Amino acid sequence: MKKQVAIVEEILSANDRLAAQNRSQLDAAGVLGLNIMASPGAGKTSVILRTIQALAPHFRLGVVEGDTAPVTIDADKIISAGMPAVQINTGGQCHLDAVMLANALPQLPLADLDLLIVENVGNLICPAGFSLGTHRNVVIASVPEGDDKPYKYPNIYRGIDALILNKIDLLPYIEFDPDYFRRGITLLNPGVTFFELSCRTGQGFPAWAGWLRQQMEHHS
């Protein structure tokens, strides 16, 4: 068992070294890196597509799509929206890591980009353990997932900069206590910035896009 622990620690510190290299590469190109984590089906790709609309034509985005299978459903949507996208197929693995991102970066026109969004694999647990080198980390929760998620899956909320509650257009049809949800997040991460979004109606996107613009300014 001790041998296993040592190997796991070695993998994690190698990951951190590569994450730092990814960060330097993004910094050198003047690109803000954003890691988006969420459960399967929380609406990561839909939020990214609406974000592209909200920031266009003033900012240029690139997207890295993390998938467990070789389907390019999400990457195709980004490319159709006119932005460069690279798919990482993890081959069944449950999270992205810094090595995978390091392999994806050279396939993107970093010098032309303002913002790189990395869409992690849909998973509310494992992605929390692997830093990628991005400047900001965001979790997308969604109303149908239920208001108790911060209490049940606490680790993912701890290190993040922003929390998006997505699909708020479904609030009339679902029992969901926004105060209970928010209290759970705030207990874990008092400094987090909250956004409530609906990709269907566009509600909340001006505030979210404003925050992103601010992060890009602070960064460059």
Next chain:
Amino acid sequence: MKKQVAIVEEILSANDRLAAQNRSQLDAAGVLGLNIMASPGAGKTSVILRTIQALAPHFRLGVVEGDTAPVTIDADKIISAGMPAVQINTGGQCHLDAVMLANALPQLPLADLDLLIVENVGNLICPAGFSLGTHRNVVIASVPEGDDKPYKYPNIYRGIDALILNKIDLLPYIEFDPDYFRRGITLLNPGVTFFELSCRTGQGFPAWAGWLRQQMEHHS
């Protein structure tokens, strides 16, 4: 790297040995074991609560609740419904394994039970890799997660016996193509049995409870 692979293989074969022991223990007690896997918030606990109602008073259920944190929200709900429940806190781990179930079984009155439902950790990837020794494996999908999940997270659907599509009461409010969804599952697992449920209205529970009764009969 070779050393790491060897250790992983050793862990998996140890897991399989323990899974077989769990199965024997359930068989000796005449209990059908059911492993329920799903994304966070797909409605696992709600389905279990409605299943208890649908099978009562003729069948006695026990529940093992897999959680990544020490909160007993779900286990408390089962106990309030009058059935024995044991919580497994995985301490942040992303799936249940046969060791965890082996530790939980002695805490349940197996001799008094007909059905043991194991609610796995909310995760559409990692639980697929670890057999628990249960007789049947079920995935709960839910309408708000989207109809493309079988194409994006294929591994979890391959070994299962039944697929529940939950939250069908939300179909009027969400774009979801049931045929596209079903086609994706059937490509991966042609023999799977489908159920469409709504925990809000109770729709579909007679068919689901009928299937469970049949599995219990075939088993004993």
